[in-house]
Amino acid sequence: MTFRFTLEATEGMARAGVFHTPHGPILTPVFAPVGTQATVKAVAPRDLRDLGASLILANTYHLHLRPGDALIRDLGGLHAFMGWDGPILTDSGGFQVFSLADLSEIDGDGVTFRDHLDGSLHRFTPEVAIQIQHNLGSDIIMAFDQCPVPDDRAMVRAAVERTHRWLARCAEEHARSGDPGRQALFGIVQGGIFMELREESARFVTGLDLPGYAIGGLSVGESKADTYDTLTQTVPLLPADKPRYLMGVGSPEDLVESVARGVDFLDCVLPTRVARNGAALTRAGRINMRNLQYADDPRPLEEGCTCYTCTHFSRAYVRHLVKASEILGHQLLSIHNLHLLLTIMREMRAAILDGTFADYASAFLAGYQPVGSQKGARRNPLPVG
């Protein structure tokens, strides 16, 4: 079967495995760089390959509006269109219900978006979101969900119920007009920070036999403690023999904290977005390359890093590029930041296979200073080790 998930090893809640797709295997845990508009901004597919990326994410909403999913289908599908022959996951547009809340109106049947490009109206329903993803031809397609503000109980409850109704329609549409052997539909568990809603959602979503399950609606404004607590309690509600995908999460410390809690897939815009805004991620924390202190710093972004940026350029040079708004600055920082996250994922996978993940995770977190945190700030205990 195409979308077979094989567990290779576990340590505590952490898992290492393989998810098979028509465009090759995904070794998990895995981090997926985000390429919303069929491009990981500032990074060519060749570079993604060199960085060891296996799975990348693209977006249904954006590609439907431009250039159009029918066009992409006619040009041979998303893989051919964007020159990426590895696995692709497409988000359904559900997140845009949240991020474009001012431009969208939701009802029981679907969502009407005011196109952020030209103001025209577009109707998204579960069926439409699935059909678009069929046209795109991505390996993993996501159910059309509603991602609510996480701490408003009434809103979250309504979103959970709507998400469930929509999931059933997505599954039906995929069975009717899609090819489950070519594209895997993942369902999404919602519920905000409310455990009884997460439980209810997990029960419903896992009640459908799907090749993978996602946790949505986290890192959308709630505290880190709430994120981790919710994750700790939600992951065990998902079946062990299917991949678990935590949507939209991906600071370095989040990767470690999430894998420690049993997450297999993650994606996040953070490494590439902060790169374009001048920040480098390191194992010690995030540094802002615009800062004056790096103006004459001959060191690489991160000592010991083996990425193209760090093996060829100084902090002083990268800072210069950033200050001068040179495109290469975005490219070099994006490459470095993705390299770090992808390397961390590989290291975690190796540690799980070796049975040394607990040590790896605690060592990593001990050396990492999260943004905005005070030195010595308390941290949630890791549920491993």
Added chain:
RNA sequence: GGGUCGGUGUCCCGAGCGGCAAAGGGGGCGGACUGUAAAUCCGCUGGCAGAAGCCUUCGCAGGUUCGAGUCCUGCCCGGCCCA
């Protein structure tokens, strides 16, 4: 030599035409960014207090006025035109 336009916040451009510590840019400095409306967004950018205050700023020197970056006189510097 004559005419004319102009010199603005100790980085630059620049609004201002009697109530101004003085618009707006750029640049500089700092912060934010988590299923991407993001190469975006938000602060600060004369000094001291740092709330309500005080002090020093608009080429230089005088003058008019309750009050001058703004009006008048002279000078210095720059652009253009005429000689």
